[in-house]
Amino acid sequence: xxxxxxxxxxxxxxxxxxxxxxxxxxxxxxxxxxxxxxxxxxxxxxxxxxxxxxxxxxxxxxxxxxxxxxxxxxxxxxxxxxxxxxxxxxxxxxxxxxxxxxxxxxxxxxxxxxxxxxxxxxxxxxxxxxxxxxxxxxxxxxxxxxxxxxxxxxxxxxxxxxxxxxxxxxxxxxxxxxxxxxxxxxxxxxxxxxxxxxxxxxxxxxxxxxxxxxxxxxxxxxxxxxxxxxxxxxxxxxxxxxxxxxxxxxxxxxxxxxxxxxxxxxxxxxxxxxxxxxxxxxxxxxxxxxxxxxxxxxxxxxxxxxxxxxxxxxxxxxxxxxxxxxxxxxxxxxxxxxxxxxxxxxxxxxxxxxxxxxxxxxxxxxxxxxxxxxxxxxxxxxxxxxxxxxxxxxxxxxxxxxxxxxxxxxxxxxxxxxxxxxxxxxxxxxxxxxxxxxxxxxxxxxxxxxxxxxxxxxxxxxxxxxxxxxxxxxxxxxxxxxxxxxxxxxxxxxxxxxxxxx
Amino acid sequence: xxxxxxxxxxxxxxxxxxxxxxxxxxxxxxxxxxxxxxxxxxxxxxxxxxxxxxxxxxxxxxxxxxxxxxxxxxxxxxxxxxxxxxxxxxxxxxxxxxxxxxxxxxxxxxxxxxxxxxxxxxxxxxxxxxxxxxxxxxxxxxxxxxxxxxxxxxxxxxxxxxxxxxxxxxxxxxxxxxxxxxxxxxxxxxxxxxxxxxxxxxxxxxxxxxxxxxxxxxxxxxxxxxxxxxxxxxxxxxxxxxxxxxxxxxxxxxxxxxxxxxxxxxxxxxxxxxxxxxxxxxxxxxxxxxxxxxxxxxxxxxxxxxxxxxxxxxxxxxxxxxxxxxxxxxxxxxxxxxxxxxxxxxxxxxxxxxxxxxxxxxxxxxxxxxxxxxxxxxxxxxxxxxxxxxxxxxxxxxxxxxxxxxxxxxxxxxxxxxxxxxxxxxxxxxxxxxxxxxxxxxxxxxxxxxxxxxxxxxxxxxxxxxxxxxxxxxxxxxxxx
Numbered sequence: 001x002x003x004x005x006x007x008x009x010x011x012x013x014x015x016x017x018x019x020x021x022x023x024x025x026x027x028x029x030x031x032x033x034x035x036x037x038x039x040x041x042x043x044x045x046x047x048x049x050x051x052x053x054x055x056x057x058x059x060x061x062x063x064x065x066x067x068x069x070x071x072x073x074x075x076x077x078x079x080x081x082x083x084x085x086x087x088x089x090x091x092x093x094x095x096x097x098x099x100x101x102x103x104x105x106x107x108x109x110x111x112x113x114x115x116x117x118x119x120x121x122x123x124x125x126x127x128x129x130x131x132x133x134x135x136x137x138x139x140x141x142x143x144x145x146x147x148x149x150x151x152x153x154x155x156x157x158x159x160x161x162x163x164x165x166x167x168x169x170x171x172x173x174x175x176x177x178x179x180x181x182x183x184x185x186x187x188x189x190x191x192x193x194x195x196x197x198x199x200x201x202x203x204x205x206x207x208x209x210x211x212x213x214x215x216x217x218x219x220x221x222x223x224x225x226x227x228x229x230x231x232x233x234x235x236x237x238x239x240x241x242x243x244x245x246x247x248x249x250x251x252x253x254x255x256x257x258x259x260x261x262x263x264x265x266x267x268x269x270x271x272x273x274x275x276x277x278x279x280x281x282x283x284x285x286x287x288x289x290x291x292x293x294x295x296x297x298x299x300x301x302x303x304x305x306x307x308x309x310x311x312x313x314x315x316x317x318x319x320x321x322x323x324x325x326x327x328x329x330x331x332x333x334x335x336x337x338x339x340x341x342x343x344x345x346x347x348x349x350x351x352x353x354x355x356x357x358x359x360x361x362x363x364x365x366x367x368x369x370x371x372x373x374x375x376x377x378x379x380x381x382x383x384x385x386x387x388x389x390x391x392x393x394x395x396x397x398x399x400x401x402x403x404x405x406x407x408x409x410x411x412x413x414x415x416x417x418x419x420x421x422x423x424x425x426x427x428x429x430x431x432x433x434x435x436x437x438x439x440x441x442x443x444x445x446x447x448x449x450x451x452x453x454x455x456x457x458x459x460x461x462x463x464x465x466x467x468x469x470x471x472x473x474x475x476x477x478x479x480x481x482x483x484x485x486x487x488x489x490x491x492x493x494x495x496x497x498x499x500x501x502x
Numbered sequence: 503x504x505x506x507x508x509x510x511x512x513x514x515x516x517x518x519x520x521x522x523x524x525x526x527x528x529x530x531x532x533x534x535x536x537x538x539x540x541x542x543x544x545x546x547x548x549x550x551x552x553x554x555x556x557x558x559x560x561x562x563x564x565x566x567x568x569x570x571x572x573x574x575x576x577x578x579x580x581x582x583x584x585x586x587x588x589x590x591x592x593x594x595x596x597x598x599x600x601x602x603x604x605x606x607x608x609x610x611x612x613x614x615x616x617x618x619x620x621x622x623x624x625x626x627x628x629x630x631x632x633x634x635x636x637x638x639x640x641x642x643x644x645x646x647x648x649x650x651x652x653x654x655x656x657x658x659x660x661x662x663x664x665x666x667x668x669x670x671x672x673x674x675x676x677x678x679x680x681x682x683x684x685x686x687x688x689x690x691x692x693x694x695x696x697x698x699x700x701x702x703x704x705x706x707x708x709x710x711x712x713x714x715x716x717x718x719x720x721x722x723x724x725x726x727x728x729x730x731x732x733x734x735x736x737x738x739x740x741x742x743x744x745x746x747x748x749x750x751x752x753x754x755x756x757x758x759x760x761x762x763x764x765x766x767x768x769x770x771x772x773x774x775x776x777x778x779x780x781x782x783x784x785x786x787x788x789x790x791x792x793x794x795x796x797x798x799x800x801x802x803x804x805x806x807x808x809x810x811x812x813x814x815x816x817x818x819x820x821x822x823x824x825x826x827x828x829x830x831x832x833x834x835x836x837x838x839x840x841x842x843x844x845x846x847x848x849x850x851x852x853x854x855x856x857x858x859x860x861x862x863x864x865x866x867x868x869x870x871x872x873x874x875x876x877x878x879x880x881x882x883x884x885x886x887x888x889x890x891x892x893x894x895x896x897x898x899x900x901x902x903x904x905x906x907x908x909x910x911x912x913x914x915x916x917x918x919x920x921x922x923x924x925x926x927x928x929x930x931x932x933x934x935x936x937x938x939x940x941x942x943x944x945x946x947x948x949x950x951x952x953x954x955x956x957x958x959x960x961x962x963x964x965x966x967x968x969x970x971x972x973x974x975x976x977x978x979x980x981x982x983x
Contacts, residue, residue, distance in 0.1 A: 070969075071968055071969045071972070072969065073969065073972055073973065073976060076903075113870070116873070138899075141890065142890035142891065142895075143890075145889050145890045145895075146889075146890055146891055148889070149884065149889070152929075153936065156933065156936065156937045157936055157937055163937070164933055164937050164938075167933075167937070168926070168929060168933065171925065171929060172922065172925060172926060175922055175925050176922050179918040179919070179921065179922055180918065182899075182902070182918065183902065183906070183911070183914060183915060183918055186899075186902055186903045186906045186914070187906055187911070189903070190903065190906055190907050
């Protein structure tokens with residue numbers, strides 16, 4: 001099966017078709033606009049499955065490569081270079097899955113300027129998919145920066161009260177990191193004459209001398225995006241102010257761009273620096289895990305709680321990445337997916353509650369399960385998944401990460417994993433406290449008695465996530481099969497540097 | 503005058519003659535139909551573009567070594583002519599509704615362009631001086647064209663006083679160099695330097711004074727103070743014209759003189775230029791943060807961009823990178839020019855009489871009420887801040903690349919950090935347009951819309967396919983001795 005267009009090109013740019021159609025619709029035709037956006041994102045999801053069907057799980061290298069010269073000028077070669085491997089395939093699928101879900105969640109939540117909202121949302125999908133598929137540093141940078149613009153508008157126009165502050169902060173923080181990355185990209189390009197990822201791997205000796213600085217420049221951009229402690233301060237603002245769909249995508253996909261960046265660029269391109277910095281990165285990750293969890297404990301606002309829990313969860317991802325064992329890195333990649341699923345679902349449910357009561361304060365709820373039995377049940381599953389209950393997806397990811405970290409030679413101490421495990425316990429505390437305050441006990445506030453339970457559309461938005469939560473929790477092997485070959489390859493690339501160092 | 507001489511200045515002559523004839527013809531054009539003059543002026547400039555295009559690829563030293571026609575000059579001439587056409591498109595409706603429509607405006611603009619073209623071909627310091635005066639004097643008048651508005655008068659006077667002041671520096675510098683080398687031709691100066699006959703103390707003093715003079719013209723810190731007031735007070739299309747073409751002309755001659763005649767000096771002056779570039783980027787961007795008047799904001803932004811252009815000048819001092827520095831600067835000029843014209847066009851369409859409609863508050867709600875205009879302004883703001891999928895990104899990309907390759911990573915870092923600051927104030931415009939409610943009043947005029955839409959499309963499309971323009975810029979590298 002082939003539509004005459006390269007599958008990666010199609011999966012990246014298909015949302016533009018929807019954008020084009022929406023631009024020709026009238027502002028008043030809200031229904032048509034919503035359906036167009038949904039249909040486009042569903043087709044994109046279909047295309048991503050088609051990409052998956054063509055993907056060979058057993059191979060470690062890049063697949064379905066597409067490489068076209070984009071710019072050629074004296075000593076400068078920029079390619080339009082896309083490719084997919086085990087690190088990115090799941091990210092692409094996650095993006096394609098979460099976008100229609102997020103769009104569906106806005107059906108009644110976004111009434112104002114629907115046209116602009118959907119245009120930005122689909123543009124955002126183009127940018128995100130592009131980030132995960134781009135293999136030329138300049139192209140990557142273009143997509144990376146491009147994702148900023150639609151997200152900036154989503155927060156700034158459709159966000160809460162302090163939306164402008166949050167939007168600008170989000171933009172400036174990310175931009176600050178990426179500008180240094182641009183400088184590093186220019187330096188690499190100057191020293192090697194190419195920006196293509198695969199060529200750079202072969203020529204990495206050429207810029208080995210500047211590894212430390214390059215690692216830090218790339219690392220800063222990615223660390224801000226993840227976000228790692230102490231660069232996380234934009235995240236709670238952005239999350240709290242963003243509309244629900246924006247939060248879902250922000251937590252579900254945008255943060256993963258940072259973690260993915262580490263895996264795609266920092267580890268293979270700067271292996272010596274990676275090994276050298278790994279313990280420090282791991283320490284920062286662990287601080288992030290504990291700090292995020294501790295701050296979550298103190299939150300009264302549900303959305304803020306979930307936002308800070310992201311800092312904590314993403315800490316595990318970074319820890320696994322820099323533990324540099326096959327197990328821990330695979331766990332990280334899977335945990336990126338898991339976090340997208342369960343935090344996405346958490347944000348969706350918080351958003352649904354907000355739509356009903358126009359508050360996110362936990363004190364305004366209590367005993368809601370009695371009124372909203374379906375939502376309560378779904379929320380319980382999602383909460384348990386997020387805190388890592390065995391049998392659900394979160395456990396698989398975190399357990400693999402911790403196991404891998406425990407035996408990590410690079411970190412060289414079991415304490416890393418030991419301390420990080422505290423984060424799992426804390427997660428159970430704050431998530432269960434939230435669940436208890438909101439859903440259990442007697443109904444304290446009268447306004448809550450009249451709440452309506454989930455309608456069919458809302459259930460449809462949550463079901464795909466729940467299916468995957470169970471699937472990954474019970475039978476993760478197919479996912480690991482996709483991830484593992486590329487991860488093994490990556491880890492062997494880095495550990496050859498480790499051997500050389502010792 | 504030989505045929506080659508004549509041919510090399512054919513576009514300049516055409517523009518000049520056309521302007522003179524237009525000045526006469528304008529007498530017979532009735533007052534309420536001055537748009538005729540605008541149209542005729544635009545046609546004249548278009549003819550000039552055609553003639554310049556026919557000169558592409560030629561190199562000729564004419565008028566006994568006084569003028570140099572090379573692809574560098576041709577490239578710049580086309581920039582001036584096109585920016586003239588764009589400025590006329592902006593002025594067409596603006597002058598009418600501000601009640602200051604007079605035919606001389608267009609004629610003055612043509613004179614100024616002729617001066618710029620002469621400047622880009624100047625190969626002799628006296629011709630340089632002549633051309634600079636020739637391009638400046640019409641601009642002083644244009645700045646005061648919104649008479650009797652006080653701000654406009656103020657702008658004209660300030661521009662005139664500081665302009666003549668800087669010309670004084672320039673002339674003194676030329677005199678010292680003449681004293682040091684006994685010649686004013688660029689080739690002669692180079693020969694005298696290489697032969698070791700020149701008095702180096704006098705020479706360096708002269709070169710420094712010239713740098714100050716040009717610094718005023720292109721508004722780099724610490725010689726930038728006049729720019730915000732002048733840009734704010736002048737009729738908006740004239741500000742746009744100044745912000746683009748005068749800047750281009752200044753940088754062109756700076757490169758020409760310092761790279762052709764003083765290459766050995768480039769090394770010695772480099773630390774100074776480095777400092778000026780860094781200072782300009784910092785000052786321009788930091789002072790822009792607090793501006794609420796769009797004209798002032800764009801003025802400070804143009805100062806900041808002069809700083810970025812200075813980076814190319816710094817990189818050019820590395821002999822291996824000269825060619826690339828020149829081409830990346832030309833590319834940046836085009837990117838900056840296109841974007842700036844688009845942004846000023848948006849300002850023109852929102853401006854009301856008596857200097858109203860220029861505040862950020864007046865932009866509230868534009869994105870909602872006029873989504874296409876808002877989108878275009880968004881594109882321009884992103885391009886000015888150098889964010890991908892705009893031509894401004896490639897401009898910065900090549901500029902920073904050249905700077906890094908020439909070994910000035912520190913300066914590139916300053917440039918990157920200051921462009922982070924610029925993101926803040928460019929985004930502020932976007933915030934007002936899209937995220938605050940308001941009732942903006944927008945003037946609709948087809949020429950204006952054409953500039954806005956055309957510039958926005960060009961900014962985006964040229965970023966998707968950047969190679970063609972870049973090749974052109976690369977071919978326009980100036981002939982070095």
